[in-house]
Amino acid sequence: MIIRQIFNNNVIRAENQVGHEFVVIGNGLGFKKKNGQRVDVEKIEKTFVLKSDKIPQKLIDLIGETSVAYLKVADEIVGNAKQEMGDIFSDNIYISLIDHIQFAISRYRKSVGVKNSLLWQIKKFYKKEFMIGMGALDIIDAQFGIQMDEHEASFIAMHFVNARQDGQGMKQTVEITEIIDDIFNIVTDYYELELDETSCNYSRFITHLQYFAQRLLSNEQDQRASGDNFLYEQVKDKYAQAFQCTHLINQYLELKHESAMSIDEKVYLTIHIQRVTTRKDMASS
Template sequence: MKIVKVLNNNVVMTKNKSDQEMVVVGKGLAFQKKVGDMIDTTNIEKTFVLESSNVALKLAELMKDTPGKFLDLSYKILELAKSRLTYKLDDYLYVALTDHLSFAITRHNNGINLKNPLLWEIRRYYKQEFQIALEALDIVERETGVRLTEDEAASIALHLVNSQLSGENMMAAVKVTEMVNNILNIVKYYFKIELDEESINYERFLTHLRFFTIRFIRNEKSGNMYDNFLYEQVKQKYTDAFQCTERIANYIAQDYNWEISNDEKVYLTLHIHRITSRLSLNTDFSNY
């Protein structure tokens, strides 16, 4: 196993037998070493494979000025997240989270603690990611002695959410959160009710909205899979929920210039009916 790139004294890039780029971590692993030298495998503490060469280059650039302890923190946090989350985490998280932790801890040590304006929404809409992020704060405190605030936990949770968007654009995760929040507010104001956030129907609706907004971010506009019969049936049977859906469609069209399909209107109407009515649907959409 040869050194492909030295990131710092404790972190190097190499390749495995399948010619995949790997980052390996170990105390003094690259001390007085250069590209092409063999790695002492007995000193390797952690290894992880990077699927994207672009991510490897960005990580290499970051590690020029970032202590290896922050990459180690990211590794431990992401291992925790991988054990809990059902979706795949993007490799770019190693870069984004390492950079974020380095900046956050430096700011904290300088007496600067920033507020996250989306803390309330993130805690509410991304409960699993936020819980993982709170445990990440415990990892940071245990390893560094620094206790970061819940605002930082919200930022870590957003990085995890953003991983579903497959990339490094943190603003995408912010946009998803804002759109979901605005749609929920439209429903609440239209029906003049507070939604039961502990109900299974609310969780289903929330999951649908997340994937709906992610499709928008990815520009994955769906066509109409169903004929007009189902659309007209839902429109007539669930009038109030459909009118609320129309308001949501107008909001999305005006603010995001995105025309949602009739299929999407059907799904939104059914979800809205579920969370605003005690009556159960005769049609079986329970597995959606």
């Protein structure tokens, strides 16, 4: 492994024999070293392993002005997230997370708290990401002695939602979450019931809404439409109540988002609504 850039005495950018770049942390790794020299592997404490062969310039710039403590915390949080959900996050998670942690700690040291208006929705619709956020609070507390609340955990969770969706913007994540919440409320109000959050059908329903909302905002519905009128009529007749609920959701989308569901989307959503609201999947009230 060869040194390509020295950020400081303890953080360097290195490259292996096949040209894959890494950010490497270790006490004295960069001390009295020069670009092109071999890395002292015995001193390596942590290695940022990215999906891309080359480290994004934005991350390089950020590391150049970030203390080792923040890098280690971010790397541990991402490592825990990968253990929980797999290696499904884009490399942007390092950029957004390091930047966010620095800003959040600065705020807390100044006693400036920020509330997340989507806290309830994040906890409900992104359970795994929220638990990653809660675990991140323990890591931050252990490193910096700062105890943050669940609002901060939800902000961290949203960064992982972004990274799971190929680094989509935070604005789109907020919009997707709001759409999911609105559709969820239409279903529960229409059926006048609480859904069983422990059921498999509930998990499938929420996952469907997440991807549906993403397709809606990305204008990808028409690309997926098969126009299967026969299946549409079958579902409409067989699941009349669920189809009517889907109709209400379509009206909401037309009114608030100026977008209507394709035939395929109506079929898929109707089936999910039927499954999640059948009696065996209802929460006891």
